[in-house]
Amino acid sequence: MSEPSSPAVAPPQPKAEAAPAKRARNSIKTKAAILVAGRAEFAERGFEGARVDAIAALAGANKRLLYHYFGNKEDLYRAVLLDAYQEIRRGERALSLDQYGPVDAMDRLVRFTFRHFLANPWFPRLLGTENIENARFLKTLPDIQGLHSPLVGQIRTIVERGAEIGIFRRDVDPVQLYISIAALGFFYVSNMATLSVIFARDLAGIDMVQEREAQAVQMVLDYLRTKPA
Incomplete structure (x- = not known):
């Protein structure tokens, strides 16, 4: 007498969510x-x-x-513009500046900003394009001011911490300060080709880049430091 056959086992079925996840x-x-x-x-x-x-x-x-x-093309351009600003803001948040003293925090912010422009030369060109457009697309991005507010607040906090321990001046507008920080890198990168010709120096060379970065840090810190009585 033969043994009863085992019931057929159905082959495993692929998970329903695999295709949507892919x-x-x-x-x-x-x-x-x-x-x-x-x-x-x-x-x-x-x-x-x-x-x-x-x-x-x-x-x-x-x-x-x-x-x-x-x-459409306009919406894609807006998305590119927003993504560009979000990227630099993510980089700034990743610096975790609150864990550093005021001088180190400002040093790191200046260096990051300079290096971001240097590593992403498309960014100054993109901003140049939007300025040619008189910021007409930027004006339509509802999140853009909220995106920059934390940065302004962070700079204000760094300055206040420096002022509390007597090493930074108190009369600092954080917006004006950030514009100066950005300008020190933006102008160098966006005008690198013409300035290299005018002054017969290779501004893209590592020695010139390092010198410029160090000078940008020094200029910002010299501005922030309290003046002797």
Whole structure:
């Protein structure tokens, strides 16, 4: 007499969420690639000269997906602009400046700002494009002022901490101070080619870059330090 056969075991079924999860990962990757490609195209050609076809090709994405994720050229430009500001703000938050003394904190902020412009030359060009547009797209971004408020508050706190221990002056406008910090890096990077020709020096050379960074730090700290009576 034969033994009863075991009941057939159904093969494992793939998880239902596997495909959607993969699509979500692909979506995030594609959108990130489009933003990076948009940075390059808008920075190189400006808003008017940039072409959606070129951005899609550079991103390795289907143009229909670009429109699906970002709407149109104007909306893509807004997304690129917002992403650019969010990136530098994330970098500033990652500095964790509150854990450092006032001098070290300001030193780190100045160096980070300078290096961010230096490492991302597309950023000054993109900002130049938006200034040519008279900030008309930036004005439509509802989050932009809120994005910058924590930075202003952080600079104010650093200055106040320095003033409390008698090493920084108190009459400092944090907005004006940040504009000065940004200008020290922005001007150097955005005008590197012309200044190199005018002064017959390679401003992209490591020695010149290090000298400029150190001078930027020194200028900011000299401004902030209290003056002897």
